[in-house]
Ligand SMILES: Nc1nc2c(ncn2[C@@H]2O[C@H](COP(=O)(O)OP(=O)(O)OP(=O)(O)O)[C@@H](O)[C@H]2O)c(=O)[nH]1
């Protein structure tokens with residue numbers, strides 16, 4: 001069956017339920033059994049192939065280290081969020097502060113990469129939550145955004161991943177996440193629009209209330 005037809009039938013059957021439940025980055029199970037060093041060695045080889053195919057002379061002093069440099073950067077830096085070992089530990093503790101209103105961590109700068117073109121996504125995330133008894137170390141929110149950013153991503157999935165993980169850690173549905181970002185695949189190639197940006201949001205619990213959502217949006221302006 002034609003792929004579009006298949007997707008349409010699935011959508012008619014399940015509404016957007018299947019979209020919401022499928023927020024994990026699609027991964028091969030064997031990926032978790034390969035060490036970082038093995039991944040770097042393999043990627044280095046393939047990347048050298050890409051450079052050679054482009055006609056670059058890998059004997060050149062400036063180019064010869066590039067395959068290793070790129071491989072190390074992929075595994076240890078810009079795609080390090082594919083390795084669950086790098087998931088930040090989210091220190092959550094009891095809310096002893098008697099603080100019951102919304103907490104906002106805003107303007108969290110992050111870098112990611114678009115999974116369609118492997119070009120940078122650069123943006124800011126804004127996160128709010130209302131404690132149901134648990135609070136989280138502030139920097140852990142920034143670390144979580146960074147972790148999910150360090151993967152090939154689509155912005156919609158990243159937004160949901162941050163929101164769901166915080167909801168689980170804080171044991172409350174009352175979390176809101178707004179992500180605004182520039183996609184270099186839009187600004188620097190293809191349509192080459194340097195002024196547009198992409199905004200996504202996800203929320204639950206008390207943020208289903210329009211007035212509360214609006215006061216969050218006002219705070220992040
Ligand atoms: N929904 C969504 N789309 C994205 C994201 N990042 C990039 N894209 C889009 O993914 C699409 C891939 O489209 P294709 O037609 O397969 O690729 P392409 O020929 O390079 O498309 P152009 O970018 O229009 O030149 C493009 O429209 C991108 O703008 C994202 O985070 N979310």
Ligand SMILES: [Zn+2]
Nearest residue numbers: 114116117185
């Ligand atoms: Zn892209």
